Amino acid sequence: MTAAEAPADLREYRSAYQEPADFDAFWRETLDAADAHPLDLVLTPVATGLRTIEVFDAAFRGFGGHLVKGWLRVPRHRDGPLPAVVQFHGYASGRGHPLDDLLWPSAGYAHLLMDTRGQGGAYAGGGGTPDPVGAGPAYPGFMTRGIAGKETYYYRRVYTDAVRAVRAVRDAGLADPARVGVTGASQGGGIALAVAGLVPGLRALHVQAPLMCDIRHAVRTSNDGPYQEISGYLAAHRTSVADVFTTLAYFDGIAFARRATAPAWFSTGLLDQVCPPSTAFGAFHAYTGPKEIRAWEFNGHDAGGSLDLETALAAFHPALTAVP
Template sequence: MPALDMPLAKLKEYRGSSPKPDDFDAYWAEALRELDATDPKAKATPSAFQAPNAECFDLTFTGVRGARIYAKYLRPKGVSGPHPAVLFFHGYSGHSGDWWDKLAYVNLGFSVFALDCRGQGGKSEDVGGVKGNTLRGHFIRGLDSGPNDLLMRHIFLDTAQLARVAMAMPEVDAARVGVHGGSQGGALALVCAALEPRVRRCSSVFPFLSDYRRVWEMDLAKDAYEELRTYFRMFDPLHEREDDIFRTLGYIDVQYLAERIEAEVLMGISLMDNICPPSTQFAAYNRISSPKRHVIYPDFGHEGLPGFNDETYLFLSKL
């Protein structure tokens, strides 16, 4: 079998090398209290795009620190009574995409919600307000202001707020909600399921934002992880703060949030991935204690995985 990383047998046992802060659970308990105190003030406005089988809306809601967050919202026409829903999360620097590819789930009788991450390629608001580097990269944004100001903390909480907004819709059955995404979206799908325990099914493809120190040790702090190398070069060229930096990143390390997941999980894992290395994907997968299954692609990197969208469709259809 091709190998970019560890042998597969070791990958299936690997549980990460990046440090977990001692107060990790207290940190996220406090973050969720901040979310609890944030009135979402959700507003759905009919979109310029409409489809024969769906009602389409521009949805906005308030996230932590007062940012107005945008999501596409589609619901099936002519469906009475509560029905299932799926939340989609996009890749790093991207946005929620076009409307058309959500319609397959509308045809299945789902409402669909697709988030625009704050400060990235879509319509959500980034309220800023941190010290230090804001030139390039989001997971290092706020490192110099302290863990409570990490931008990824706020984006993680936005996923839970969107789930709460979706579950509060009268047409949505809150007991039948799933999540899906790839890369950053794969991380956010895991995060959403971790922070909103009512999520029932989670499909995640080669999740980003997992096991930062492992990425560094593999000399793969490039592409999506390039901001880590840039941060060291600009703000800690002698690595005198290296341990503190990786400890702070531990608060937004997906592998540790994955331990909280109660949903059933399906994960697509690519063994030749040099963007989100296989060991970092397994670090998250191996910490999930709820029912789970992975599909391994030995010869594929950070790219489309043949058949996995079909797997996800069938997996989520069981909601």
């Protein structure tokens, strides 16, 4: 089901989100502060037994100069710099095992999978990146950490790490800096969308069931998953509603979609109770670059799963392999 075939209410839906007047200034100052720290990229080969793919333990400096980990995987047999894909993982997951996530390097790309700081205790074999920044009272999970202000909110650090991850893959010497795309599902999709709005010169974007889009609407309509952390927090902090959504306005995918220009492929499951399909369509309609969306009629938060990844592979090939 394409955008044209989606229900009329989704084709016509537009988010009511209003971005803060100082949105661009906030992110410019945030990224400038990060750039004051050296990237300090270190790639350490990992013995895996794979014959066609090399794996490197990647480490670089993200927000605040904090150490961020990831896996950089590249085809073992290559001739010159490769097109690259930077991937961000789902909520509470981690970078996992070196043998995981072999799709993109198997397709011929340099592939950096970034660890999301503080996560990895629940899925995908764990993560290796701490979050050394403290925060005030929070509901269990990550969605409300530091939510009292935009300067302290958790995803300020995560989005900054992700921008630095793109710089890391561009500086690694294994990839063509002019041929980089970003991808992710759920939380990873929300991070990828933010990166697309913050990093110039990206060549492609693929997001499945993106989190952190049309957030206030999502908190009201989601029946499962991370958004319930925000509603749970507000149930206890009843006088903080305005302040919480003021903070979240600086991290909403709608604002980043308005600033992104890379060709983009979105997907959503019409039965998704975690990231309601209207939130994906809200980001899609706000997106300023060339775009397509696939709405999977009987799928939930998997948003088409591996079948949708076939779309990404087919789309990324011409977008990333063409020489600028």
